[in-house]
Amino acid sequence: MLKIRNLHAAIDGREILKGLDLTVKAGEVHALMGPNGSGKSTLSYVLAGRQGYEVTQGSVLFNDQNLLEMKPEERAVAGIFLAFQYPVEIPGVSNMNFLKSSLNAVRTARGESTFDAMQMLKLLRSKAKQLGMTEDMMKRAVNVGFSGGEKKRNEVLQMAVLEPALCILDETDSGLDIDALKIVADGVNALRSPSRAMLVITHYQRLLNYIQPDHVHVLVQGKIQRSGGPRLALELEAKGYADFIPDAA
């Protein structure tokens, strides 16, 4: 589904990703772990198409399409979903209206009929309930006045509504207490399916107790230094990242 080859990317001329390779197949859950500044969030933004991230070398194919040539909205409707580390507050735009515009953009691209307000309300009610979100949160402006946990739940809600092919979760666990973490993880697990892939970016092994990955990768200094099974995450938790820093090794 996703093939990243020798990816180099820079912000303001400073190279952050230095030859990253990663292949993700449908049905798989990959965890990407690494210390601060290793390039985890840069990778997620490059995949989502944020401006200001310059790809200097390498390629990214998503279902055999050249992802790097696509606009952010084209990537989104093609099935890429980035759950933001810091979801943005949008005053004046109701969550409901936002989700409806978003879902209809995606459905139109898939050649499906658009949802009207009633259909949307019905869909949201059932999805929101699973995530412990109230109807009031649907009426409020997007993320405005939401707690950290509510913002992250809102991201997972959007994911559940849009049903993307590839979910990228950028530090979805940061700022969550243990109860919120469970709710978010349950929401993510409910979306696991043979046709969907997930890339879970995190600092800590903790999240991986709840979302069991098939593969774990260690990203240090812009490159994947090691890949392995779920046990690799436990090893990291015990030893830290020091062993993976090339200069120190």
Add this chain to the structure above:
Amino acid sequence: MTLASLIERSQKNSEAWKYTSLAALAKVPYQSNIEGYGMLRASAKPLGKEQPHYLVFINGVWQKDQSQFADLPSGFIEGDTVHGYRLKLAGQTCLVTAPVELIFINAPEKQALEVTTKIHIELGCSGRLTLMERHESQSEHPVAHMVETTIELASQAKLVHGKIAGPFAAAHLATTEVSVAEGAYYDNFTLLCGGKLVRNEVNVTLSNELAQCVLNGVMLAQGDDHIDTTTCMKHAAPNCSSREVYKSVITDKARAVFKGKILVEKAAQKSDGHQLCRALLLSDQAEMDAKPELEIYADDVKCSHGCSVGDLDADALFYLRARGLSEAQARALLVRGFIDEIVDEIRVDDWRQYCRQRIEEWLNDCV
């Protein structure tokens, strides 16, 4: 006031007219006396399907036969175009629950036309009234419309006053002078949808204790529009409160002006006055001139003003695009959200919907 005298006055008082010049109007031969003036038919329909009360003015002249006012208290409207019109709810606790719509149409004339409309609105003690004012131009020839409104609210009276105006091919120059007595409340919402030269001046005096005033407004400017909102909120008595929020969206080469003053007199202790002006500039050549002013002579007051001018938030734009919205859709949604914060507060349903519709049309054109 004639157009010529207004132009002269604006040139003498350069500070009050710092960002808006009427000089261009002097070059057009505006006529104030045209035969059959205002007698033309123009289409004027109320907004609400079941709007019980509405008054139609064509080129400044009240059209009795096109208006519906039978259920209003007798003597609600009196006057003529020369002396001005008076809208009055006299006596104690006189109230009209359904909104009264004022429809001002500039109808087609054969030449450039100058129109002055004078309206005096008076509410007795504890009177209640909702007025919805709509200005439209159906004329291809330029019309310079001057609207002079004076409002007197007796103690405990409450007036909700909405205004939607534009777009105008020529000029719309309005002044509203409001006096708010003890415990009375004046609520004004104005949507200005563009125009070559628009100035909307609102001057409020909170003349007695516990008077309150809310001024909200939206300015939408495109092309070579020039839209000016100038307000003065005078706290003349203790314990009064005022709130002002004006938002502007400006694109192309258009220009918007906000000049707002809060004046607190020495006697007006415990005044609570806040003002906010925010503008979105959607193009490089769009311009916003904002001049908030506080002039305070009392020593125990809570007053503030805030002002921000900027482009759309890049983070929010990316967030929406990452959820599948095209750049144009995302921009429109953000602009709509920016304005909606004010529009949401309009409590008259028909009116709020109509505002939304007008804003939507504007966005489709411009964003």
